[in-house]
Each structure stands twice: as C-alpha cells, then as structure tokens.
Amino acid sequence: MSNWTDVAAEADLFEGAGIPVAPGGRDIALFAVDGEVFATDNLCTHGHARLCDGFVEGHEIECPHHQGRFDLRTGDATLAPCTEPIKIWPVKVEGGRVFLDLG
Numbered sequence: 001m002s003n004w005t006d007v008a009a010e011a012d013l014f015e016g017a018g019i020p021v022a023p024g025g026r027d028i029a030l031f032a033v034d035g036e037v038f039a040t041d042n043l044c045t046h047g048h049a050r051l052c053d054g055f056v057e058g059h060e061i062e063c064p065h066h067q068g069r070f071d072l073r074t075g076d077a078t079l080a081p082c083t084e085p086i087k088i089w090p091v092k093v094e095g096g097r098v099f100l101d102l103g
C-alpha cells in the first residue's frame with residue numbers, strides 16, 4: 001500500500017546538498033541531484049551522524065562523521081566504514097511539492 005506524504009517544497013531543496021524532513025516523526029534526508037530528488041534515512045548506518053550534513057558527490061552521499069558513502073539511488077554502502085545499506089524512500093515531485101511513499 002502506498003502512502004504518499006507531502007514533506008517539502010521542491011524550492012526548499014538545494015542541488016548537491018541535503019535537507020532534513022520529519023514526516024510522522026521519522027528522520028529522513030532529501031537530496032537534489034541533477035534535477036532528481038532522492039530520499040534516505042537521515043541517520044548513518046555506521047554511527048550517529050546525519051547524512052543531511054554530509055557532502056554529495058555525484059550520486060553518492062558522504063557521511064560527515066567518518067566519510068563513509070552511500071549511493072543515493074540504491075542505498076548501497078559504497079565506501080568504508082559504511083557496510084550496511086541505508087534505507088531509501090520512494091519520491092515523487094508534483095506541483096512543486098515533494099512526496100514520499102511512507103508505506
């Protein structure tokens with residue numbers, strides 16, 4: 001079952017950076033890359049760092065704490081010390097708003 005939830009205005013996003021959103025008390029990060037929007041859990045799977053504070057390199061997010069990386073498209077951990085994938089959320093953009101399918 002899908003549960004599309006309006007979480008942000010597209011205009012709030014910055015190309016190549018992340019912003020935190022908190023639908024239903026969840027901690028999720030949104031990223032804009034090449035005009036596309038990606039959403040991941042915000043908390044790094046390696047430790048207590050928030051990926052919205054990290055650095056976007058291509059389609060990867062670099063954690064601000066130990067510089068591990070995840071692929072924003074798949075959630076896969078792509079650079080140590082990250083080994084556990086990060087949860088990604090389905091995104092759609094309609095009418096200038098960003099929606100996540102929170103399931």
Ligand code: FES
Pocket residue numbers: 044045046047048049063064065066067068069081082
């Ligand atoms: Fe993210 Fe260690 S907390 S790489």
